[in-house]
Amino acid sequence: MLYSLHVKNLALIKEQEIEFTKGLNILTGETGAGKSVIIGSVNLALGAKADAGLIRTGEEYALVELSFGLENDSQRKFFADMDIPVEEDGTVVIQRKIMQGRSVSKVCGETVTTKQLKDISNVLINIHGQNDHQELLHKNKHLEILDEYCINELKDLPDKLKKNLEKLNDIQKKLDETSIDENSRLREQELLEFEVNEIAEAELVLGEDEKLEASYHKMVNSRKISEAAGMAYSLIGAGESDENASDMIGRAVRELSSVSGYDKELEDLLSQLSDVENLLTDFNHSLSNYIDELEFDDEEFQTVEDRLNTINHLKDKYGGSVESVLAELDKKQARLDTLSDLDAHRNILLHELSEQKEVVLNLCKKISDIRKKGSKGLTDKLTKALVDLNFLDVKFGIGIGTDENNITSKGYDSVEFMISTNPGEKLRPLEKIASGGELSRIMLALKTVVADKDDISTLIFDEIDTGISGKTAWQVSKKLGELSANHQIICITHLPQIAAMADSHFMIEKGLSDGRTVTSIYSLSEDASTKELARLLGGEEITDATIKNAVEMRQMARDNKVK
Structure with missing residues (x-):
């Protein structure tokens, strides 16, 4: 609440x-x-x-x-x-x-x-x-109300119908795509064969483009890399200068070694410096190997560049990534297979369409049967409720029509409320006879x-x-x-x-x-509520008579209120 x-x-x-x-x-x-x-x-x-x-x-x-x-x-x-x-x-x-x-x-x-x-x-x-009651003039609202009344019986049938209808429409769409003339089919088939061959011949491998990009970037910048690595090696390793880091640290180790026996703390510092010397030696070997392997020939560079150009061309044309290009290959191959044997494919789709339509029609029938059964209960209860609301000679009915050629997500039913408010009058559509009240x-x-x-x-x-x-x-x-x-x-x-x-x-x-x-806005006490009732009964001037009438009306309402 x-x-x-x-x-x-x-x-x-x-x-x-x-x-x-x-x-x-x-x-x-x-x-x-x-x-x-x-x-x-x-x-x-x-x-x-x-x-x-x-x-x-x-x-x-x-x-x-x-x-x-x-x-x-x-x-x-x-x-x-x-x-x-x-x-x-x-x-x-x-x-x-x-x-x-x-x-x-x-x-x-x-x-x-x-x-x-x-x-x-x-x-x-x-x-x-x-103005919501004006919705009753629209037949779509009648269907909605009936389904609301039948909600416990319908359960998940409307959701199942919606999903299966979407599947039916998808099959129909695929079937429509097969309706092309022979010249159009041949033109599309020829284009697909070219595109499938273009992608297949490239023999793409996932992640290949990233590795090639890294190699290409390294090759293009190899001169800068070589100069920087060489300078680093000369400063740290066994370069031409005697003032490199390796030699200076070696001298520092020898100096500390000569006096480390005089102080325990110096032995710890010497141990740390020796570790630095060993690390630097290992680094020098690694850097030297890197410089040796940095060499490449023009033929290798051209091979990498050509391969990258091929891959990037396919990415630009078919989707922006190797994954997209390969997915497009599968899609185009499937379409090519379809066009190569269009009649067989069409027959398969026609069979699927027939089976799926049967599923949809069965769901529509189940929903329609529930509506027809529920409409009887709704008619009886609504007629009684209308009599309670001073429709003394009312007759109410619910018309349900079906059209298997007009299936929507709500089924194939059309629902219309019918009413007669005068004796001897036949049931007519609600919109044609009901007043606002x-x-x-x-x-x-x-x-x-x-x-x-x-x-x-x-x-x-x-x-x-x-x-x-x-x-x-x-x-x-x-x-x-x-x-x-x-x-x-x-x-x-x-x-x-x-x-x-x-x-x-x-x-x-x-x-x-x-x-x-x-x-x-404020809540009224019992006395204030009575005075407001008197105002509603008699206007601005509240007399003893209207107060008395309001009290009687309040009591009458209490007597009639459902316990």
Whole structure:
């Protein structure tokens, strides 16, 4: 559930924190008080597009922070799989800081991407905005809702279908590549034969270019190397000068040897100097051998240079490295083999395509069968939920059509919700007969039915009461109360019938602070909640009659609330 919302420097909010409770959390306030900012701030924290214009005038940044509590194993597993550290008590803190030109999102202190943030929000909360019910006019949404209802039965079938469809499309792509005319085939084959021979004749060896580069670099700079090595040898070894390091150290050893018997400490120093003399002697031998081996002839140099030119030409042409050139050789050889016996290759692909299409069709059928079976249960439950929401003579149906020639990652089904709200009228597509108020109630009914199928414990409704009043408003209120028995509901409303059902009631109002307009949110006591109900019932002037009516409405809501 959502424990709290902390907002700072966002739009008209200076700094506010709301602590939500279990059950039904109701938010009310005057029109224009900033109710939409509350839902907007939650959406921002969960990855919605951020606009620097939302930062409160005069401030450098805006901050939104949500604190959730994980309530089931699937949520905990999700965060464990994402390698995000969660508090031992299951608390998850989502924070988004919005600055000029950029924003930073963190979950439990770990920086996350916008995509990761949206994935996280999908397992924690479900938000129904003011216009979301309009999605019901799109058939794609109908398929999504039905699959959501059938989620436990579908299991991993949609993922399997997606992978196998990708494999099918890959085979089809390869098959399409075989559809070339004879002249084109011969031209491509001739070019491939030239390229394959060009690479094969080079007989490339992995790592050969690096060794050749080192040898070539050494040969090109051999004169400098020779001069430097010779000078070093003359200074250290047995050169023409008597003042070389070897002779001088030898003299130093002899001098110390002549007096070392007089002092124990001199014996230790003599031992160290003797070690230096031995090391220098070994070095002189190594340097002398290096100088002797430094010689090379022009023919050897030309051989190395030509080989390097060949290798570098192939690298430039086929991929930048010996590994890439060899990989390209395998690829071109495989394509050449294909072109050499195109008919046989095409027949193999046709066989693979047929087998893979059978796999895909079988998965589509399994998914379709589950949908058709699930649609019956969804139809029954949704019809009952619609009756509860004052659709007295409603009939609801789900049409499922199949087209094996139109397979997508979701299968070959097309799903359409059908409804009749008047006696004697036949079922017709939802988009053709439902009004705005009816769509809101249908969406609420769907949320009620599907809510028990997922692990999301928090639902937000932004003015689910659009276009309704009177008895229908009471029915919507009862349905929200029913839904809040097992879910945390946060609902923005302007109807007293719905507000009366609140377990926790919050007031949103606009005022002045230090000469500036600010939006404030605070929890209402029982008496304050009653007065707010009276305002919703009777407007600005609150009379004893509206107070009495508000008290009765509150009691009626309690009597009707699901225990």
